[in-house]
Amino acid sequence: MTLTRHKPNHRMSQAVRAGDMVYLAGQIPDQRDAGIEEQTAETLAKIDALLDELGGSKSDLVSVQIWLHHMDDFAGMNTAWDAWVDPQNPPARATGGAALASAPSGVRIEIISVAYLPAD
Structure with missing residues (x-):
């Protein structure tokens, strides 16, 4: 199995491909003063x-x-989420509350995801 890191820096990678699975780092919004719908989108x-x-x-x-x-x-x-998700291919999903203490002030959401992307 091949392991590939996408956009690595000194602390983390934005994504890591392990074979056909891709693990995305937690994504947060840049707009810190926006409402939850805007931050989610x-x-x-x-x-x-x-x-x-x-x-x-x-x-x-x-x-x-x-x-x-x-x-x-x-x-x-x-x-x-409902406006964005592919209703024909919804992923398994879990939602929880967290302090998001390591995120900048004003961040209301972080999303972590895993995708199946078969290698060519």
């Missing part, structure tokens, strides 16, 4: 961009973990 767009760079799409997602700073944001997050 921006974070999902980052996932789209990473998957596109790796030759995949949201339809290839296998598993997603969503971490919310405030569980009161659950409904707003779901509004953005």
Whole structure:
């Protein structure tokens, strides 16, 4: 099995391919003062961009973990999620509350995902 790191830096990689599985690092929004729907949409767009760079799409997602700073944001997050997710290929998903202590102030969401992208 081949292991490839995508966009590594001194601390982490944005994605790691292990064979046909791709593990994306937790993605957070840049807009710190935006509402949860906007932060969710921006974070999902980052996932789209990473998957596109790796030759995949949201339809290839296998598993997603969503971490919310405030569980009161659950409904707003779901509004953005429902507008984005491929209803024919929804991934397994878990959502939980977390302090997001290592994220910059104002970040309300972090999304971690795994995709199946068969090597060519």
